[in-house]
Amino acid sequence: MKKIIYLIGLIFTVACFSSCQEELENWYSETKSYDGRFVVATTCDEYSSDDTSIADGLELMFYNSAANIADEIWLDTEVAGYHIQGKFKITGDISSFKGNETVENIASDSYLIDTDYGLAPFTSDYANYFRVPTAAGQLNDGVQLYTRITFLEGKIIPDAATSIGGNTADSVYVKTIMHQDFMKFESYQTPKDEWEDQAVPEFAWRVKSGSNTPATAADWDEHWTLAGYRYTGMPEDR
Numbered sequence: 001m002k003k004i005i006y007l008i009g010l011i012f013t014v015a016c017f018s019s020c021q022e023e024l025e026n027w028y029s030e031t032k033s034y035d036g037r038f039v040v041a042t043t044c045d046e047y048s049s050d051d052t053s054i055a056d057g058l059e060l061m062f063y064n065s066a067a068n069i070a071d072e073i074w075l076d077t078e079v080a081g082y083h084i085q086g087k088f089k090i091t092g093d094i095s096s097f098k099g100n101e102t103v104e105n106i107a108s109d110s111y112l113i114d115t116d117y118g119l120a121p122f123t124s125d126y127a128n129y130f131r132v133p134t135a136a137g138q139l140n141d142g143v144q145l146y147t148r149i150t151f152l153e154g155k156i157i158p159d160a161a162t163s164i165g166g167n168t169a170d171s172v173y174v175k176t177i178m179h180q181d182f183m184k185f186e187s188y189q190t191p192k193d194e195w196e197d198q199a200v201p202e203f204a205w206r207v208k209s210g211s212n213t214p215a216t217a218a219d220w221d222e223h224w225t226l227a228g229y230r231y232t233g234m235p236e237d238r
Contacts, residue, residue, distance in 0.1 A: 165236025
């Protein structure tokens with residue numbers, strides 16, 4: 001993400017995904033024409049420096065829900081180094097399907113915290129940049145990344161793509177919008193046995209439960225396109 005200016009760069013943790021078979025909630029799938037594992041390039045309309053290519057080998061998976069109905073699918077993928085996973089109602093068929101809702105990204109677990117130098121990842125690697133709380137109950141601003149997903153449209157075209165290894169495969173094309181939330185961090189007193197000086201209390205930051213407020217301004221949205229081919233299983237296709 002480049003809408004937020006950092007003093008320090010983000011460390012992206014590449015999410016590890018299970019196999020398609022492990023992810024399927026129901027073995028007899030009503031969404032079998034969509035289901036599968038795809039290799040995709042990802043492009044962001046707003047921040048091209050976060051784009052990836054087919055050679056990066058990022059994956060997108062579609063699979064059925066526990067309800068196992070034909071118009072409901074899970075999307076599971078990654079953008080800008082963050083795991084994206086949401087369940088959508090869709091209309092149409094594989095040649096052209098659309099969503100009609102914004103849903104929760106159940107994999108959203110990354111945060112930025114406000115510091116004197118700008119927003120920084122809320123990880124131990126950047127703890128030295130955090131403001132030092134002096135009591136319990138103090139508040140600090142933050143952002144939760146990619147909390148919600150809008151599925152715009154998608155296409156899966158049989159035998160319309162050539163894989164990176166030169167094999168014929170189904171093509172895939174998906175357009176989404178990723179949304180962020182503003183939220184708060186709160187300070188709390190750490191356990192006494194962790195204090196450097198047992199006579200001097202120490203405090204740290206944690207996510208304040210229930211503090212999220214959706215960022216509704218359009219300039220916080222990110223429009224992502226994912227395009228590629230169905231995984232072939234051939235070694236030359238990774």
